[in-house]
Amino acid sequence: MTVCVADVISAVEFDETGEYLATGDRGGRIMIFRRSSDLPKASPDTTPKLAAREREEWSLAYQFQSHEQEFDYLKSLEIEERINQICWLPATGESKHLLTTNEKTVKLWKVGSRPKLQIKPRTSVKEGGLSLPCLQGKSADRSHYSTLKNAYANAHAYHINAISLNSDGETFLSADDLRINWWNTSVTDTCFNIVDMKPPNMEELTEVITTARFHPTHCHQLMYSTSRGVIKLGDTRAAALCDRSAKIFEEPEDFSNKSFFSEIVASISDISFTMDGRYIYSRDYMTLKVWDIAMESKPVKVININEKLRPMLCELYESDCIFDKFEVALSSSGEKILTGSYGNQFSIWNKSGEREMCCPLGEECSPLSSTGKGRSAAAANQNFNSADLDKKVLHCAWNPQSSAIAIAAQTNLYVYNI
Numbered sequence: 001m002t003v004c005v006a007d008v009i010s011a012v013e014f015d016e017t018g019e020y021l022a023t024g025d026r027g028g029r030i031m032i033f034r035r036s037s038d039l040p041k042a043s044p045d046t047t048p049k050l051a052a053r054e055r056e057e058w059s060l061a062y063q064f065q066s067h068e069q070e071f072d073y074l075k076s077l078e079i080e081e082r083i084n085q086i087c088w089l090p091a092t093g094e095s096k097h098l099l100t101t102n103e104k105t106v107k108l109w110k111v112g113s114r115p116k117l118q119i120k121p122r123t124s125v126k127e128g129g130l131s132l133p134c135l136q137g138k139s140a141d142r143s144h145y146s147t148l149k150n151a152y153a154n155a156h157a158y159h160i161n162a163i164s165l166n167s168d169g170e171t172f173l174s175a176d177d178l179r180i181n182w183w184n185t186s187v188t189d190t191c192f193n194i195v196d197m198k199p200p201n202m203e204e205l206t207e208v209i210t211t212a213r214f215h216p217t218h219c220h221q222l223m224y225s226t227s228r229g230v231i232k233l234g235d236t237r238a239a240a241l242c243d244r245s246a247k248i249f250e251e252p253e254d255f256s257n258k259s260f261f262s263e264i265v266a267s268i269s270d271i272s273f274t275m276d277g278r279y280i281y282s283r284d285y286m287t288l289k290v291w292d293i294a295m296e297s298k299p300v301k302v303i304n305i306n307e308k309l310r311p312m313l314c315e316l317y318e319s320d321c322i323f324d325k326f327e328v329a330l331s332s333s334g335e336k337i338l339t340g341s342y343g344n345q346f347s348i349w350n351k352s353g354e355r356e357m358c359c360p361l362g363e364e365c366s367p368l369s370s371t372g373k374g375r376s377a378a379a380a381n382q383n384f385n386s387a388d389l390d391k392k393v394l395h396c397a398w399n400p401q402s403s404a405i406a407i408a409a410q411t412n413l414y415v416y417n418i
Contacts, residue, residue: 233246
């Protein structure tokens with residue numbers, strides 16, 4: 001079966017209420033699903049267990065085209081419409097706002113619904129000599145709309161790889177390979193550059209920015225990761241340029257196992273704060289690391305995710321799979337971590353480094369038992385082959401208000417209640 005490239009999902013994100021789930025694809029489209037309100041919520045950290053009766057029901061609420069393909073005539077480059085990331089804003093009334101971005105432009109969208117009204121035939125009301133038609137409509141009949149509120153363009157010379165909303169709910173950051181800009185949602189023509197890694201001579205460039213996030217509660221702190229496997233925590237109260245006063249989290253380099261692929265697999269693809277801001281989770285190609293912000297010298301825990309792929313690094317490099325960027329999602333308590341791998345598998349780990357679940361998409365799963373029995377245990381011990389490399393789980397999200405997780409694989413979206 002041939003997969004349409006434009007339909008491949010490239011971003012997944014829950015809103016803060018957990019009632020809405022947004023996805024973006026390579027065709028620049030946004031699809032927003034709404035959770036059925038008649039289903040009870042589960043606690044965020046129940047024992048992992050998946051059964052058909054526990055699956056939540058989601059229905060499509062909104063669908064619209066966010067970005068179109070463009071052409072940069074100055075550089076003779078095509079700008080893809082692919083949605084790189086989605087970020088929800090705090091709810092205001094019945095309307096919802098979300099930020100979406102492709103490689104060059106961030107957009108702010110407003111989505112909502114209004115009742116469908118029709119003119120009653122042959123009825124009117126006279127007001128001051130004017131005959132006004134009467135409107136009628138059912139409360140259940142509503143029309144959905146999506147409105148572009150703002151577009152934040154022409155601020156990045158390189159591809160945007162991350163956007164993150166600040167805890168103040170009014171500002172956000174956008175990051176590309178060498179710079180991070182700070183925006184106000186109501187101002188489209190001005191932003192402040194808070195990180196600039198571009199050297200005077202581009203031949204001296206040794207690393208690039210891979211992603212960035214604001215602190216969940218402190219509006220003056222942010223972190224960003226680099227292709228060298230380094231995480232930097234900046235504070236805008238100390239300096240306007242956070243790259244000059246950043247706290248650096250870096251694992252000591254192991255020269256005994258250094259190879260041609262060491263720097264490639266060390267590149268961090270995703271980072272996330274716990275809700276209390278105490279810990280940082282980072283995902284690179286081979287591992288998942290847990291960092292304590294009070295200890296910069298080494299991670300608290302290193303969890304091997306793709307260690308079985310180490311003998312296949314040459315093949316992965318030739319097929320460009322070694323550059324795949326796996327995301328990481330946290331439960332609301334920060335005690336459990338969700339991430340994906342090849343073979344359409346996703347895994348859930350606890351902060352101590354123990355794998356609690358490993359399951360191929362589309363199958364019912366159960367917790368990994370201490371005896372190693374069960375289908376999920378067999379999936380955890382699976383050795384990947386070349387055929388599995390085309391089946392990958394890159395994008396995932398964890399509902400902040402329930403035990404639901406969302407996982408995207410190619411054109412398919414899976415929602416599990418664990």
